[in-house]
Amino acid sequence: MHDVIILGGGPAGVAAGIYAKRYNMNMVLITESIGGLINETHEIDNYPGFPMISGAELAMKFEEHLRKLEVPIEYSEVESVEKQGEKFIVKTANGKTFESISIIIALGSRKKRLGVEGEKKLKGRGVSYCATCDAAFFKDKVVGVVGGNDSAAEAAMLLSKHASKVYVIYRREKIRAKPSLTEQIYSNPKIEVIHNTNVARLIGESKLEKAVLNNGTELSLDGLFVEIGQEPSTQAVEKLGLELDPAGYIKTDERMRTNIEGAFAAGDIRTTPLRQVVTAAADGAIAATSAFIHVQVMKRKQQAKE
Amino acid sequence: MHDVIILGGGPAGVAAGIYAKRYNMNMVLITESIGGLINETHEIDNYPGFPMISGAELAMKFEEHLRKLEVPIEYSEVESVEKQGEKFIVKTANGKTFESISIIIALGSRKKRLGVEGEKKLKGRGVSYCATCDAAFFKDKVVGVVGGNDSAAEAAMLLSKHASKVYVIYRREKIRAKPSLTEQIYSNPKIEVIHNTNVARLIGESKLEKAVLNNGTELSLDGLFVEIGQEPSTQAVEKLGLELDPAGYIKTDERMRTNIEGAFAAGDIRTTPLRQVVTAAADGAIAATSAFIHVQVMKRKQQAKE
Numbered sequence: 001m002h003d004v005i006i007l008g009g010g011p012a013g014v015a016a017g018i019y020a021k022r023y024n025m026n027m028v029l030i031t032e033s034i035g036g037l038i039n040e041t042h043e044i045d046n047y048p049g050f051p052m053i054s055g056a057e058l059a060m061k062f063e064e065h066l067r068k069l070e071v072p073i074e075y076s077e078v079e080s081v082e083k084q085g086e087k088f089i090v091k092t093a094n095g096k097t098f099e100s101i102s103i104i105i106a107l108g109s110r111k112k113r114l115g116v117e118g119e120k121k122l123k124g125r126g127v128s129y130c131a132t133c134d135a136a137f138f139k140d141k142v143v144g145v146v147g148g149n150d151s152a153a154e155a156a157m158l159l160s161k162h163a164s165k166v167y168v169i170y171r172r173e174k175i176r177a178k179p180s181l182t183e184q185i186y187s188n189p190k191i192e193v194i195h196n197t198n199v200a201r202l203i204g205e206s207k208l209e210k211a212v213l214n215n216g217t218e219l220s221l222d223g224l225f226v227e228i229g230q231e232p233s234t235q236a237v238e239k240l241g242l243e244l245d246p247a248g249y250i251k252t253d254e255r256m257r258t259n260i261e262g263a264f265a266a267g268d269i270r271t272t273p274l275r276q277v278v279t280a281a282a283d284g285a286i287a288a289t290s291a292f293i294h295v296q297v298m299k300r301k302q303q304a305k306e
Numbered sequence: 307m308h309d310v311i312i313l314g315g316g317p318a319g320v321a322a323g324i325y326a327k328r329y330n331m332n333m334v335l336i337t338e339s340i341g342g343l344i345n346e347t348h349e350i351d352n353y354p355g356f357p358m359i360s361g362a363e364l365a366m367k368f369e370e371h372l373r374k375l376e377v378p379i380e381y382s383e384v385e386s387v388e389k390q391g392e393k394f395i396v397k398t399a400n401g402k403t404f405e406s407i408s409i410i411i412a413l414g415s416r417k418k419r420l421g422v423e424g425e426k427k428l429k430g431r432g433v434s435y436c437a438t439c440d441a442a443f444f445k446d447k448v449v450g451v452v453g454g455n456d457s458a459a460e461a462a463m464l465l466s467k468h469a470s471k472v473y474v475i476y477r478r479e480k481i482r483a484k485p486s487l488t489e490q491i492y493s494n495p496k497i498e499v500i501h502n503t504n505v506a507r508l509i510g511e512s513k514l515e516k517a518v519l520n521n522g523t524e525l526s527l528d529g530l531f532v533e534i535g536q537e538p539s540t541q542a543v544e545k546l547g548l549e550l551d552p553a554g555y556i557k558t559d560e561r562m563r564t565n566i567e568g569a570f571a572a573g574d575i576r577t578t579p580l581r582q583v584v585t586a587a588a589d590g591a592i593a594a595t596s597a598f599i600h601v602q603v604m605k606r607k608q609q610a611k612e
Contacts, residue, residue, distance in 0.1 A: 282588030
């Protein structure tokens with residue numbers, strides 16, 4: 001029986017791990033890898049103390065920090081979380097079960113899925129949600145980008161440096177990125193914007209071959225980058241009955257408490273005014289502090305009963 | 307006329323500076339030195355990314371970060387801040403005046419003063435508020451510590467490594483530090499605890515000579531360390547009419563907005579559930595974002611008028 005289980009290894013989970021360990025809590029941090037979304041970030045220049053660092057390098061620094069403090073890490077995916085009485089039960093994709101008095105949900109957010117036929121099957125086989133990670137694999141290839149905001153425009157600009165042709169497929173009449181970026185998109189000879197259009201279906205066997213648009217056009221593509229926004233990664237904690245905002249993010253108070261006693265949320269997965277490395281890390285520190293206080297109260301209650 | 311003036315150069319001010327600069331705001335950061343309270347911290351092991359770093363070293367990393375981004379810094383003390391109409395007017399100890407559309411108050415907190423005769427005059431002449439900074443100057447000397455919580459006990463333990471004798475002067479019946487630390491205090495042969503007693507007056511010409519206690523005792527001391535808690539450094543912003551909590555900290559919402567339009571607060575100076583380097587830095591990032599939004603709105607209003 002752990003005092004706390006930390007779900008997620010991005011900046012929020014890392015900071016929660018550091019603080020929980022410093023509070024001497026019996027704990028485990030469950031994550032597939034350390035760093036979360038920063039692994040998808042090329043360079044970071046706004047995390048105080050590191051004037052300029054690659055996302056991958058900062059993730060390594062975070063991992064080193066956890067190792068030095070001997071934070072126990074279970075490298076797996078969180079599959080499901082339930083609450084039975086006052087106990088949390090966490091199951092992982094590698095078939096293990098963990099129990100705890102409290103949990104810190106720091107599972108972050110991920111790129112929104114298109115939700116069309118073929119998408120799931122072709123993920124990682126031409127369909128990507130991270131241009132920073134995968135753009136270089138498409139040298140001299142034909143790729144598409146779905147979306148029209150800043151991140152879609154940035155993905156298109158990056159892809160245009162590698163690919164021979166970049167289609168930007170956008171449901172609106174005009175790209176809505178910041179002005180300088182929008183201008184670059186429309187003036188780049190490699191980029192062609194297809195307006196007022198959605199992707200209806202993806203076709204391919206072992207890898208992506210075509211995108212079928214909602215106007216019936218079939219577009220031959222080697223790669224498709226989906227950049228239509230973020231969504232919280234709340235799938236694994238669905239059964240807890242957490243209170244969410246209309247966009248699906250977990251509501252907390254300033255102490256990171258959710259509506260479920262003993263369950264705290266930190267970082268991108270919660271309703272918050274700003275989603276940055278430093279704000280996620282601060283959330284994690286606060287969540288660990290709140291979990292520590294909660295666990296002490298629960299243990300005193302238990303002792304009083306005995 | 308600046309878009310934003312950042313008051314303070316601790317972790318909150320530093321992060322606000324980084325973010326304001328990345329938002330391309332016309333700005334100045336006013337502080338006596340970079341780092342704030344971390345300069346008084348021996349070692350920091352809970353700022354994610356730096357497994358173990360001295361406070362002074364982290365302060366240097368912060369300063370380097372500001373330099374790389376070319377954040378303009380005015381090295382002086384903030385003397386007063388007023389709001390005239392929609393404009394903030396900031397005066398500094400070196401006689402300069404700055405004006406802005408918004409301010410970020412990140413002046414932090416400082417050790418509480420005793421408020422007794424002689425204290426002001428003897429500050430830096432035997433009277434200290436930072437054992438970490440000054441303990442080593444009292445080798446084989448007789449020193450006092452006022453207070454009985456964790457920080458007072460830690461100061462006494464540290465001082466006992468240098469001084470020949472350490473008096474702990476505490477107003478209550480028993481030291482209230484964490485159990486292990488309390489035990490160390492009472493079992494250390496160099497430390498003598500004087501209970502149920504306050505300091506009434508400090509005597510000394512060029513340097514501290516004696517502390518007069520409220521029971522009339524005169525204690526000959528070379529140094530006196532005041533460890534009776536923290537208080538927000540709100541002196542310079544007193545005239546703004548900011549809403550404060552009962553302990554004097556500035557109230558904000560989660561976007562760091564105060565009750566005064568255009569004035570934001572970040573870090574230790576505001577009411578917050580946790581006062582740490584990473585939480586202060588996150589506050590600064592959020593405050594800069596809110597100031598950026600505010601300045602854009604104000605500029606659009608101004609343009610509409612013209």
